[in-house]
Amino acid sequence: MRLMLGTVIVSFILSILLVFFCGMTSHRICVYFQLRMKETDALIRKAGWQEALSMVSQAQAYWKAQSPLLSMWAPHQSIDDVTSGLQLLCISIEEREKYHALLYSAEISAALSLIFQQDAFALKNIL
Amino acid sequence: MLTVLCRTIILYLLSILAIRLMGKRQVGQLQPYEFVLALMIAELAAAPMEEIGAPLLYGVLPILGLMIIHGLATLLSVHFTFFRRLLSGGPSVIIRKGVIQYDEMRRMCYTTTDLMEELRAQGIMNIADVCTAILETNGRLSAFLHGEHRPLAPSDIGLSVPYEGMPMTLIVDGRIQQEHLQKCGLNEQWLLKQLRPMGFSGAQDILLASLDTQGRLFIQGKREGDQMHLIQVLDEKAVHW
Numbered sequence: 221m222r223l224m225l226g227t228v229i230v231s232f233i234l235s236i237l238l239v240f241f242c243g244m245t246s247h248r249i250c251v252y253f254q255l256r257m258k259e260t261d262a263l264i265r266k267a268g269w270q271e272a273l274s275m276v277s278q279a280q281a282y283w284k285a286q287s288p289l290l291s292m293w294a295p296h297q298s299i300d301d302v303t304s305g306l307q308l309l310c311i312s313i314e315e316r317e318k319y320h321a322l323l324y325s326a327e328i329s330a331a332l333s334l335i336f337q338q339d340a341f342a343l344k345n346i347l
Numbered sequence: 348m349l350t351v352l353c354r355t356i357i358l359y360l361l362s363i364l365a366i367r368l369m370g371k372r373q374v375g376q377l378q379p380y381e382f383v384l385a386l387m388i389a390e391l392a393a394a395p396m397e398e399i400g401a402p403l404l405y406g407v408l409p410i411l412g413l414m415i416i417h418g419l420a421t422l423l424s425v426h427f428t429f430f431r432r433l434l435s436g437g438p439s440v441i442i443r444k445g446v447i448q449y450d451e452m453r454r455m456c457y458t459t460t461d462l463m464e465e466l467r468a469q470g471i472m473n474i475a476d477v478c479t480a481i482l483e484t485n486g487r488l489s490a491f492l493h494g495e496h497r498p499l500a501p502s503d504i505g506l507s508v509p510y511e512g513m514p515m516t517l518i519v520d521g522r523i524q525q526e527h528l529q530k531c532g533l534n535e536q537w538l539l540k541q542l543r544p545m546g547f548s549g550a551q552d553i554l555l556a557s558l559d560t561q562g563r564l565f566i567q568g569k570r571e572g573d574q575m576h577l578i579q580v581l582d583e584k585a586v587h588w
Contacts, residue, residue: 221425228418235411238404293404 242293242339249286250336253279257329264313264321272321273313280306294335301331358392358406365414378435378485384417435484442480445493455482466490511560512588518556521569530588531558542566545576560586 256279263272283306287299305328312320365388377385388410395406424431439451441462452462465488466474476496481489501508515527517538528534538556539549541564547553554569562581567573 221422224418224421228415228422231411231414231418235408235415238408238411242404291402293402295402296400 243341245286245289246294246336246339249290250332252282253332254329257325260309261322261325264318264325267316267318269313269316273310276306276310276313280310290335294339298331298335298338302328302335305331357403358396361407361410362388362392365410380417380420380434384413387413438484439482440479441482441488442474442477442490445475445478447474457482462488509561509583510586512586514557514559514565515588516555516557517564518550518553520555521551521553523550532587533558541578541580560588562586 256275260272260275260279263269263275283302287303291299305324309321309324309328312324391406391409391413395401395403420430420434424434439448439455439457441448441452441455441457447459447462452458462480463474466472466477466480469488469490471477471490471492476492477490478493479491483489515531516524517527517531517533518524523535523538525535528538542549542553542556545566545568547566547568552568552570554567554573556564556566558564558580560583562579562583562585564576564578564580566576566578
């Protein structure tokens, strides 16, 4: 009986820790990218290509570091969408294509928000 | 492909852990809530194994959740009868004093075919011999015969029988079971001494050797044509396990 009680308590604590860890990490990454994409958008609109490229490169490096962790609880397809979106954004900034750069930036934001919406504790997701 | 292998190993080990923590009953006699749990765990563990695109935690977290729910259900069932009846139901008397309880059978959706099948599975051919039959919560039927049809027990004729405990296996497939030998208060030298007169050079020649609580040693060799040996090696009074 004690083993059973112990199992319940350990499983509960483990689940709560996992849920909180995943939620916090998701939120941290989401906030970081929202900020970065907003700043990148502003720079693209002002034709600040070099700064925009440097910002996207930083975001790419950050994403490369965080995506393996995120793969533990986020659908892999959505993660691949963000990875390829960042690459395309990089190329379009290098080529100075304003329209495509803004389009890819919006696509990245949409893919990211999809990841975090799917993960969010909401009635819509529960149902 | 290595990804699939790693995921399979992780989820397999987690499923074993979950099943083991549920106890031995989980494997054989299942209560309704345990049966549901076993099915769900199997399904949850299998899905992320085949779908590489699905995150691993989609398999791990639900299993953890099920362990919590099952643990709570078990603890509440042990402490509260009401909860136990709610989750597992109660046993139903299908045959009372030799009379089939038709209403009870209908309530349990239990047919006469099911009843006859279960009785036959228990070695009872004639339903008229059954005095009481109870349908247990795990779906098994417990049948009890009328006194006159019950097999004769030594106590019926006032016979006292010696203690019959579990025999200790001393050699399994050529390997000496040191732990069992120690429990019997014996050693390897003693065992080998018993084997030599029968033409065995050592434990490697033995398929199975066991010592029963009457002090008899059963030996079966590995070689083709080896006979089964049953020899008295200990006095019954020397048996203490």
